[in-house]
Structure formats: structure tokens, C-alpha cells
Amino acid sequence: MLTDTLCAALSAGGLAIAIVTAYRRRFLAATRIAAVSLLPVGLALAGLVTLGRKVGTATGDWAVDLVFKPTVWLGFGVIACSAALFGITRLVSGRRRRRGGGADSAGAPTGPAAVAGAPGPAAEPAPALSASKRRSRASADSGLSDFADIEEILKRRGI
Numbered sequence: 001m002l003t004d005t006l007c008a009a010l011s012a013g014g015l016a017i018a019i020v021t022a023y024r025r026r027f028l029a030a031t032r033i034a035a036v037s038l039l040p041v042g043l044a045l046a047g048l049v050t051l052g053r054k055v056g057t058a059t060g061d062w063a064v065d066l067v068f069k070p071t072v073w074l075g076f077g078v079i080a081c082s083a084a085l086f087g088i089t090r091l092v093s094g095r096r097r098r099r100g101g102g103a104d105s106a107g108a109p110t111g112p113a114a115v116a117g118a119p120g121p122a123a124e125p126a127p128a129l130s131a132s133k134r135r136s137r138a139s140a141d142s143g144l145s146d147f148a149d150i151e152e153i154l155k156r157r158g159i
Helices: 002-023 027-046 056-068 070-099 112-116 131-139 145-157
Strands: none
Touching: 002 027, 027 070, 056 070
């Protein structure tokens, strides 16, 4: 009874965190959090978590419960759903990585939009550099060219 309550509380807390993460529009991370948070309640329903019971004596009872109790079947279904959600997120993140877009593990955008410094699709495109500026940058061999790029980006942002 204590095990079921503890596992349900852990799962509820994890799902609440997943909802907050989804609200922040980090859906891939929210799906992963939801997949992990479903595990405790799935393990408790399947009878695989023993907290306070003697482990060696319940083996035969668990096998009988596996066949005759629908809650044990539901527990394995929840575990399978969790594994499916986690597998789907792995596939989606792998496809995003191969395409060069998406987000890294922290949720920061990667790919062309992050390199250009654009915060999102609603941002205005950066103005093109004139030919003279491109030539002067290409001819400069000092190590300060990286800092000039950063300085230009900061000036564009008004910082």
C-alpha cells in the first residue's frame, strides 16, 4: 500500500513537470519526462516493486497474479507505453540531428537558425553584408575577426 502511494506520487510529480515543460514549448523533453515518470506507477501496478514485502515468498503469488489480475497486465501496458514514448523521442531527436535542425538536450535551437543568431521564425532576417565588408573580413588575418563578428551581432541587438 505504501509502495503504491509512493509510486503514484512520483509519477504525478513527474507528469506535472512534463506539463510545465510542454507549456514552455519543449515538447521532446516533455515527452521524455512523461515516459520516465510513468515507470514508477507501471512497476507498482505490475508488482515488480517491493517495499516492505519479503522478496522470496511472493514469487508464486506474483505468477498467479500475472495471469488472473488485470492490474498486473495494466502495469505492463504502462511500462510498454513508457518504453514506446522514449523510443519515439529517440527516433525524432535522431532525425532532427541528421537534418541539422531541432534542439539540443538543453532545448536550445541548433542548426542554421542558431548559427545566424535568429531567436525564432518570427525574427526579421539579418541584413546582408556589403561586398567591401566581406573583402575586408577575408583579408584580415588577425585572430580578432571572431570578436568583430560578436561585436557586430551585439550592435545589431542594441547591446
